[in-house]
Amino acid sequence: MIRLVIPYHLRKLAGVDSEVEVDLAAQPTLGAALDALEARYPVLRGTFRDQTSLKRRPFIRYFACKEDFSHEPLDTLLPPEIIAGSEPLLIIGAMAGG
Numbered sequence: 001m002i003r004l005v006i007p008y009h010l011r012k013l014a015g016v017d018s019e020v021e022v023d024l025a026a027q028p029t030l031g032a033a034l035d036a037l038e039a040r041y042p043v044l045r046g047t048f049r050d051q052t053s054l055k056r057r058p059f060i061r062y063f064a065c066k067e068d069f070s071h072e073p074l075d076t077l078l079p080p081e082i083i084a085g086s087e088p089l090l091i092i093g094a095m096a097g098g
Helices: 008-014 031-039 081-082
Strands: 002-005 019-021 060-062 089-093
Touching: 002 081, 019 031, 019 081
Parallel strands: 002 089
Antiparallel strands: 002 019, 060 089
């Protein structure tokens, strides 16, 4: 079971109040976690990554155990704490502006 924290506006879109949990049928990779999130909440498809290329959308970041996974390949294994469910995978909308 992987725990994910998603931005407030995406929680509203998905109809959830707090963090979400997904089961991984495949290897515990970044891509598998994102696939599982989109499978459980289809309304989120295309919101944090492009549906065709699967590339991360600008101003979205992925963090696992205080490390930035935003530029890691989708087949990157998640840290053991994320896999065990003791730490959440964070999907964060980056702040921009002046």
